[in-house]
Amino acid sequence: MLGKYLVYNSPAGRMSARIVEIEAYIGQDDPACHAARGKTDRNAPMFGPGGFSYVYFIYGMYNCLNFVTEKRKHPAALLLRAAEPKEGIDLMRLNSPRIRATNELLNGPGKLCRSFGLTTVHTALDLTGNQLYLEDRNEPSVSFGYSPRIGIRVGADLPWRFFDSDSKALSRPVEAGKTK
DNA sequence: GTAGTGATTTTCT
């Protein structure tokens, strides 16, 4: 998924961004995964088939966007943490007026959803539709790195965060010795 | 430039 393009045809216009940072949340054995304690109203999309969105509300102000990856009854998702704005940058600025640098419009899971205008009404969308989807533009493979996941209190020892180590739009600096 | 802390509300126990 790293290096692919996220496209969102919003009511206000088309926006797209190159994905540069993701985290994996896999199954009921992963203590940090929302699905670890069973199915609830919130995490229900993860228990459905792959290829759907999962948006959840967190910390009273922010939303985070995930892509469901596995088949039915096998909860797993990728959290989109950061991306480089490509199209619709003006629209993103309207949603995040306090952010000045273009590279900072999408460099965090909360900011990514805010700049795109995504909320929980966008959860469980079919990613093969024409509203929210991925595009593979066949760009050269990226130099990627990995690190422990960020912002969680359990399962933080698993190195399931992956990022494009050449990007200037990461949510955290590249740590020494972590690139491949 | 980095480090520390308040904001704010849904969701689950």
Add this chain to the structure above:
DNA sequence: GAAAATCACTACA
């Protein structure tokens, strides 16, 4: 009633 897959502001160097 407490915690949460976060962000932005403030203080200080």
